[in-house]
Amino acid sequence: MLAVVFFNGRLIAMEKGTLVFQSDFGVTDSYAAIMKGVARSVSRDIDIFDIRHNIRHFDIREGARSLAQNVQYWPKGTVFVSVVDPGVGTSRKSVVLKTKSGHYIVSPDNGSLSIVAETLGIEAVREIDENVNRRPDTQRSSTFHGRDVYSFTGARLAAGIISYEEVGPLRKPEVVALPPISKPEFRDNAIFAILTGTDTFGNVGTNVNLEFFSKLNVGDYSGDVDVIVKREEEVIYQSVLPFVRTFGDVPLGKPMVIHGSAPPYNIGLSINQASFADKHNIETGEGWTIELRKGGNE
Amino acid sequence: MLAVVFFNGRLIAMEKGTLVFQSDFGVTDSYAAIMKGVARSVSRDIDIFDIRHNIRHFDIREGARSLAQNVQYWPKGTVFVSVVDPGVGTSRKSVVLKTKSGHYIVSPDNGSLSIVAETLGIEAVREIDENVNRRPDTQRSSTFHGRDVYSFTGARLAAGIISYEEVGPLRKPEVVALPPISKPEFRDNAIFAILTGTDTFGNVGTNVNLEFFSKLNVGDYSGDVDVIVKREEEVIYQSVLPFVRTFGDVPLGKPMVIHGSAPPYNIGLSINQASFADKHNIETGEGWTIELRKGGNE
Amino acid sequence: MLAVVFFNGRLIAMEKGTLVFQSDFGVTDSYAAIMKGVARSVSRDIDIFDIRHNIRHFDIREGARSLAQNVQYWPKGTVFVSVVDPGVGTSRKSVVLKTKSGHYIVSPDNGSLSIVAETLGIEAVREIDENVNRRPDTQRSSTFHGRDVYSFTGARLAAGIISYEEVGPLRKPEVVALPPISKPEFRDNAIFAILTGTDTFGNVGTNVNLEFFSKLNVGDYSGDVDVIVKREEEVIYQSVLPFVRTFGDVPLGKPMVIHGSAPPYNIGLSINQASFADKHNIETGEGWTIELRKGGNE
Numbered sequence: 001m002l003a004v005v006f007f008n009g010r011l012i013a014m015e016k017g018t019l020v021f022q023s024d025f026g027v028t029d030s031y032a033a034i035m036k037g038v039a040r041s042v043s044r045d046i047d048i049f050d051i052r053h054n055i056r057h058f059d060i061r062e063g064a065r066s067l068a069q070n071v072q073y074w075p076k077g078t079v080f081v082s083v084v085d086p087g088v089g090t091s092r093k094s095v096v097l098k099t100k101s102g103h104y105i106v107s108p109d110n111g112s113l114s115i116v117a118e119t120l121g122i123e124a125v126r127e128i129d130e131n132v133n134r135r136p137d138t139q140r141s142s143t144f145h146g147r148d149v150y151s152f153t154g155a156r157l158a159a160g161i162i163s164y165e166e167v168g169p170l171r172k173p174e175v176v177a178l179p180p181i182s183k184p185e186f187r188d189n190a191i192f193a194i195l196t197g198t199d200t201f202g203n204v205g206t207n208v209n210l211e212f213f214s215k216l217n218v219g220d221y222s223g224d225v226d227v228i229v230k231r232e233e234e235v236i237y238q239s240v241l242p243f244v245r246t247f248g249d250v251p252l253g254k255p256m257v258i259h260g261s262a263p264p265y266n267i268g269l270s271i272n273q274a275s276f277a278d279k280h281n282i283e284t285g286e287g288w289t290i291e292l293r294k295g296g297n298e
Numbered sequence: 299m300l301a302v303v304f305f306n307g308r309l310i311a312m313e314k315g316t317l318v319f320q321s322d323f324g325v326t327d328s329y330a331a332i333m334k335g336v337a338r339s340v341s342r343d344i345d346i347f348d349i350r351h352n353i354r355h356f357d358i359r360e361g362a363r364s365l366a367q368n369v370q371y372w373p374k375g376t377v378f379v380s381v382v383d384p385g386v387g388t389s390r391k392s393v394v395l396k397t398k399s400g401h402y403i404v405s406p407d408n409g410s411l412s413i414v415a416e417t418l419g420i421e422a423v424r425e426i427d428e429n430v431n432r433r434p435d436t437q438r439s440s441t442f443h444g445r446d447v448y449s450f451t452g453a454r455l456a457a458g459i460i461s462y463e464e465v466g467p468l469r470k471p472e473v474v475a476l477p478p479i480s481k482p483e484f485r486d487n488a489i490f491a492i493l494t495g496t497d498t499f500g501n502v503g504t505n506v507n508l509e510f511f512s513k514l515n516v517g518d519y520s521g522d523v524d525v526i527v528k529r530e531e532e533v534i535y536q537s538v539l540p541f542v543r544t545f546g547d548v549p550l551g552k553p554m555v556i557h558g559s560a561p562p563y564n565i566g567l568s569i570n571q572a573s574f575a576d577k578h579n580i581e582t583g584e585g586w587t588i589e590l591r592k593g594g595n596e
Numbered sequence: 597m598l599a600v601v602f603f604n605g606r607l608i609a610m611e612k613g614t615l616v617f618q619s620d621f622g623v624t625d626s627y628a629a630i631m632k633g634v635a636r637s638v639s640r641d642i643d644i645f646d647i648r649h650n651i652r653h654f655d656i657r658e659g660a661r662s663l664a665q666n667v668q669y670w671p672k673g674t675v676f677v678s679v680v681d682p683g684v685g686t687s688r689k690s691v692v693l694k695t696k697s698g699h700y701i702v703s704p705d706n707g708s709l710s711i712v713a714e715t716l717g718i719e720a721v722r723e724i725d726e727n728v729n730r731r732p733d734t735q736r737s738s739t740f741h742g743r744d745v746y747s748f749t750g751a752r753l754a755a756g757i758i759s760y761e762e763v764g765p766l767r768k769p770e771v772v773a774l775p776p777i778s779k780p781e782f783r784d785n786a787i788f789a790i791l792t793g794t795d796t797f798g799n800v801g802t803n804v805n806l807e808f809f810s811k812l813n814v815g816d817y818s819g820d821v822d823v824i825v826k827r828e829e830e831v832i833y834q835s836v837l838p839f840v841r842t843f844g845d846v847p848l849g850k851p852m853v854i855h856g857s858a859p860p861y862n863i864g865l866s867i868n869q870a871s872f873a874d875k876h877n878i879e880t881g882e883g884w885t886i887e888l889r890k891g892g893n894e
Contacts, residue, residue, distance in 0.1 A: 015640050018640070026497075026498035027350055027352060028497075044314060047636075048347070049629075049636070050629070052623055052624070057498070057499055057571075066626055070630060073633030073637060074637060075636055087545075088544060089543060089544030089547075090547075143545065143558075144559035147559070201622075247682070258739070261737040265736065324797075326648070326650060327796050328666050329795075331646070331647040331666055332669045335645075338670055338671055339669065339671045384844070387842030387843070440842040441843065441857045
């Protein structure tokens with residue numbers, strides 16, 4: 001939050017607070033910009049950033065993943081405003097989560113906070129008291145709390161206008177959970193897991209982290225992996241791929257097993273300078289699974 | 299604009315000016331970023347924001363709507379640079395509108411300013427004097443006034459390098475108008491109106507504001523509305539829908555009549571967590587009309 | 597870079613450093629935002645901007661062009677972080693180019709720097725010493741140097757935490773080149789050239805600059821030009837077009853020959869308020885050429 005230096009009663013320097021937005025509002029309407037205008041109107045003593053506003057509409061899990069991927073990289077005290085809010089104006093609660101890492105996240109408590117709460121830990125959860133933390137004269141609208149409640153409250157918190165305590169009353173230190181992602185299994189010297197998503201480069205992710213993957217004893221960026229990708233029972237892709245450290249460790253256009261760039265370093269499938277997902281028509285979600293075995297196993 | 303505090307002749311604190319861009323330059327070229335580079339080169343004493351740069355190419359009405367949706371949410375004194383300028387380099391005038399609300403908008407006077415001038419009021423209009431308010435050594439180019447005139451002038455104004463008076467000579471307090479949107483009509487206990495646009499969620503907007511809608515006596519978020527959408531004479535959609543306060547007031551996937559989140563709260567059609575426009579193949583523009591009646595009327 | 601003013605040993609004012617990002621990371625993942633989070637964590641004494649993050653994946657030439665189009669517009673001392681890095685984690689070098697214009701560019705030395713080095717001149721090239729200029733505890737990841745090396749180093753440089761000398765050891769003042777673009781030829785009173793690209797408006801660019809174009813003696817925005825566009829030997833488009841100063845110098849929907857808005861003012865083909873590329877199915881790249889002759893020549 002804002003750090004200020006006074007000299008003879010006058011503000012002479014400040015470290016501005018940090019306010020970071022994400023939403024499913026898209027980039028072809030005014031919604032995202034309006035949230036920033038509201039924040040700027042609250043205070044010029046904050047710097048404002050965006051993660052992105054093209055979370056899939058109503059996709060709480062994508063919003064939750066995005067928070068979990070991003071929050072840790074921003075300074076302690078950063079205030080995030082996350083608006084994936086299909087239940088806007090209904091009984092879902094509006095809260096500010098303080099993580100054990102010292103970050104604040106303003107969001108509907110609808111599952112958006114579930115992953116980041118697990119990875120960074122819950123220091124406290126406060127419910128936003130809309131009697132004080134809502135833009136004046138906005139009672140007529142019930143469909144844009146991103147503007148009227150979340151941006152307004154986030155900006156006030158980031159600017160030091162209100163303390164965390166002034167957000168509203170403490171709740172139990174827990175947040176609404178999402179249906180859990182299935183865990184990978186290890187049996188018969190094989191890992192049975194799921195595909196969790198693809199990125200813009202066509203890298204395909206799994207729910208197998210590096211520690212779990214070590215059960216295969218493939219070796220540290222040296223061995224081969226038998227890979228089978230299935231949609232339900234149909235084999236979509238099958239090959240023996242090298243487990244490598246970076247994309248350029250295989251020739252141009254060749255596939256590999258590789259891990260992600262952040263803990264817990266989940267295992268994925270990639271092609272050097274091409275899209276694994278596009279080339280092999282791989283999608284993710286319901287019914288898409290992956291089997292991994294040490295290469296050359298009988 | 300910029301507020302500064304001096305102490306013993308030295309700058310010791312400042313409230314930075316606010317500069318906000320919108321354009322039809324898209325996001326796959328360098329044009330939008332170049333405008334920001336120019337502004338940053340003018341002064342580091344401003345903070346720079348974007349509404350968006352994906353206004354449809356040459357679509358002055360979309361640019362005008364976007365200004366009207368956004369300006370009010372930013373602090374008094376904010377300088378906007380709006381560049382939807384199909385007539386760049388021709389005889390259209392370059393102006394800075396000062397609204398009665400205390401906002402400044404730098405734009406070609408080609409209709410872009412028409413809606414915001416009506417909603418926020420015209421305090422004054424000044425024509426940009428390009429003899430002083432143009433980047434040096436740019437006379438060879440006549441196709442990028444967003445860079446050479448608008449961003450340059452907007453940044454100087456936002457930074458307090460020039461006053462509003464120094465923009466250039468006063469003109470009559472009026473701006474170029476766009477062809478008017480037709481007004482809704484009320485006859486035979488029905489509202490006859492048009493569809494004005496859809497947003498990224500598939501919400502469909504009309505030109506019927508909440509006050510006009512009250513002629514139907516539907517009640518305050520309680521009654522039903524007979525809705526007919528036509529393309530020319532063809533009925534595209536017909537149903538009886540509840541008039542509700544927010545999306546979650548109907549079950550998942552169900553349609554509703556709802557109003558917008560900002561005055562004058564125009565009436566629209568939505569589906570809870572889905573796209574009304576996509577589901578019913580609704581477009582907007584020429585020939586698309588809507589009829590609204592109190593539900594259950596004979 | 598950062599300029600600071602101390603008073604009695606306390607910071608009382610500062611001109612913040614400027615950090616500008618571009619990448620091929622796209623806008624649907626967290627990669628671009630994570631780079632900004634890292635930079636903000638390094639220092640709050642910098643202002644952070646984006647050129648854009650939708651450079652085509654792995655397209656080093658597009659990244660190089662984008663730098664060349666943008667850098668000159670930003671203030672001296674600005675630090676750019678350019679991440680188009682298909683060889684991440686391999687033997688390509690990570691460097692900071694200082695241009696003769698006083699700009700700094702943090703990038704893999706993979707061709708990304710080639711055009712801007714030519715247009716702005718090389719003052720010095722330093723290789724990043726990753727022993728000191730890398731985020732702590734990131735040795736496990738070899739696939740996200742944009743986060744671990746480039747953003748981290750760029751932010752430290754822009755904030756004045758390290759000097760340019762502290763980036764790492766000097767290298768020879770040269771950068772990796774890209775295969776050269778062919779030069780236009782003038783023979784038989786005609787210019788034989790290539791199409792270099794299209795922008796979002798459908799303007800089509802060539803490698804013919806204004807000085808070279810003057811060989812045709814068309815006159816200064818007054819004469820006609822015989823234009824032939826070919827794909828290999830096939831004539832895709834042929835017409836006599838006026839050479840004009842700006843789009844509105846021809847009627848709505850009419851084509852023209854026009855030059856770009858920045859030196860060396862390359863010649864292009866446009867339509868007033870429509871897309872030349874779309875209307876005539878013009879693409880660019882391998883095999884697409886253009887012939888220009890003074891209009892009315894026999």
